[in-house]
Amino acid sequence: MIADALRGYAGQAPERLFVLDRLGAVTAREAFEICAAITPALSRLTTRRIYFYAHDSVRLILALIAAQDAGFEVCILNRNFTVEEVKAIVRRLGHGLVIADAPLDMTEVDVFELSEVTSSTDAHGGDESPHANAKGGLIILTTGTTGLPKSAFHDWERLFSARPTSSGHQQRWLLAYPLNHFAGIQVLLHVVQNHESLFIAPSRDYSSIIDFMIEHRVDAVSATPTFWRMILGRIREDQQGQLRLRQITVGGEASTPELLERLISKFPTASITQVYATTELGTCFSVKDGLAGFPASYLERPVGNVHLSIRDGELYVQSSKQMVAYVDGSAPPEHMGDWVATGDLVEQVGARVFFRGRKTEVINVGGVKVHPLKVEEAVLRVPGVAAARVYGRPNPVTGQIVACDIELEHHADEDEVRRAVQQACRADLNRYEQPRQLSVVSRIDRQNEKLVRRA
């Protein structure tokens, strides 16, 4: 598992940079030594579960690996949660202790400082840990873009066997997803397993991230379409040649043809991989041909250990890599036997299957279904639009109307873009699909770099 993989990494490439953050960097050997020192100290804690409430950092990663090695169940909480939200989640999921990177006022739960944990060592390190035989596990909270986050319990072994394989090149990955996100963990696992390097940018500001990637020669990034659009809209001409991406991975949301075309055009030598994964099912499959959707042949034969089918327009998956269960008492995902409903609506057109959006996000305009993704595709093709969010707004006449928020690229003229968006929608969309409300906003609401489509 991850601690064993780090041991292997430290044995084979001890001086290779493993993780870098704003405070510094650790090599694989240093990381292994620190984890080996703190694991025994963690093992003495009399709890089964550890909640981490910390910004992504070298320290968080080392504590996470040590906690896995010590046999704990671990859950990384979104650092943007308020203390009240943290309390509510801990209450809902069951008690454990919290390791935080800032003082937390929580009386009902033990709270430890992350910096103290990662600098602690235990003189009695050789003693048998009370968790020595525990399998532990990882709890991932869903993004909650469509409601309350659910908490999926994953087995580390299943997660590890589901990771993608290396390209053979020693890649330098940006941590674009936060570690509380399933895809962030996937990137970390990939880096450890393949003896690569991980870079944590000090800021979530897109222009700073571009500078950071250039400074540290980052050549691999896994991120959402929303993240990629924001990055593409901010790369200056003089930065273009300095960004040498070899691996572009897109996931977390459906990609649009427009985005894939722009990525190919900006980074013609990069490999582009679209990953289909969910918090509950883990990584299901990937597509590397640079086209939107996936080949319809995936419906006819297993893709790795995953079987796919379409029922009533929804993608169903059968996978041996899926989560064990929700640990918050939520009802399991809708299923038919071993087939799990993904909530993703798809349509087969010839030899290709295209994503049409989330089942819960369909807009009902006077009884006619509108898929936000289709509308967003039309809007995002308009020059000057950096990001778009399409959602249903309640309406007394038709039940809902299509509303659209757009974020402009730098220096784009608002009136011009508005006119162009209206024109593009009239040309490309049916009347009921055309946005009846178009708003220019300074920042579209995002969680974990995914659009939030709640009205």
Added chain:
Amino acid sequence: MNDRLSQKITEMVMTVLRAKGVETAIVNPTDSLYDGGLGLDSLDAATLAAMLENEFKTDPYNAGEFPQTISDIVAFYSSRPIETKSQ
């Protein structure tokens, strides 16, 4: 007051008409908004409702009415204190 209000609502109706490709120079406040008049369909009425709500924070459609003319809309707002988005 009512003239300004009538003019504002007329502009909104003309915006809805332009969006569906209808260029109309003259819109009479007593013209029917729908069939046989200005020709707004349900989608256009939905758009108009959203525009009115954005501007005045309430609208006749949401209040359970289905105004037949611009004058009806003016009458709706004349009968209550108007709160515009600029206030």
